[in-house]
Amino acid sequence: MDGVEETLKRIESNASVAGTIVLNSEGVPIRSSFDSGTSSRYGREVSEITALARSAVRDLDPQNDLQLLCIRFNKREIIIGAGEILSEISFLFLLIDS
Amino acid sequence: MDGVEETLKRIESNASVAGTIVLNSEGVPIRSSFDSGTSSRYGREVSEITALARSAVRDLDPQNDLQLLCIRFNKREIIIGAGEILSEISFLFLLIDS
Numbered sequence: 001m002d003g004v005e006e007t008l009k010r011i012e013s014n015a016s017v018a019g020t021i022v023l024n025s026e027g028v029p030i031r032s033s034f035d036s037g038t039s040s041r042y043g044r045e046v047s048e049i050t051a052l053a054r055s056a057v058r059d060l061d062p063q064n065d066l067q068l069l070c071i072r073f074n075k076r077e078i079i080i081g082a083g084e085i086l087s088e089i090s091f092l093f094l095l096i097d098s
Numbered sequence: 099m100d101g102v103e104e105t106l107k108r109i110e111s112n113a114s115v116a117g118t119i120v121l122n123s124e125g126v127p128i129r130s131s132f133d134s135g136t137s138s139r140y141g142r143e144v145s146e147i148t149a150l151a152r153s154a155v156r157d158l159d160p161q162n163d164l165q166l167l168c169i170r171f172n173k174r175e176i177i178i179g180a181g182e183i184l185s186e187i188s189f190l191f192l193l194i195d196s
Binding site: 041042045046048049052053056057059060061063064065066067068069070071072073074076 | 154155157165166167
């Protein structure tokens with residue numbers, strides 16, 4: 001997990017990054033730079049949208065899989081990278097304060 | 099609608115843009131550069147995700163609203179701009195072949 005930790009620290013050091021949360025496939029935060037309440041709230045919302053986006057991609061093109069999802073709202077952006085880390089399907093997402 | 103039509107034609111002329119679809123708030127295509135089957139399929143999937151993303155944004159920050167949603171999957175990207183055109187809440191989305 002060291003390589004992942006280093007990468008996350010480097011991303012979090014970027015002034016425009018408000019923080020990062022790593023979720024497991026159930027949307028439970030397994031690492032976060034936010035407090036637990038914020039992490040769980042974002043985790044729930046993000047995992048629901050990511051699951052729906054993933055199934056939509058499969059419906060539209062069964063050979064395909066979701067890679068990235070970004071949600072932009074006034075002065076904030078959530079970037080969700082769906083990927084496998086340590087053989088557990090997990091999502092890394094960043095909260096950018098633009 | 100002329101200005102919108104011109105803008106869409108210009109966007110569609112971009113080599114990396116596979117096409118555009120304008121949906122009304124029920125996810126029904128009101129203008130599309132794709133055939134009707136493709137337009138309706140994408141319309142259904144996109145409007146469902148957009149509705150969920152919009153409610154998630156409101157849950158996370160009631161003062162906020164969804165502006166843009168992008169879904170990237172292998173060699174394709176859907177960019178969904180949520181906005182009001184002609185006082186009807188509608189979504190414009192582009193399908194990019196990267």
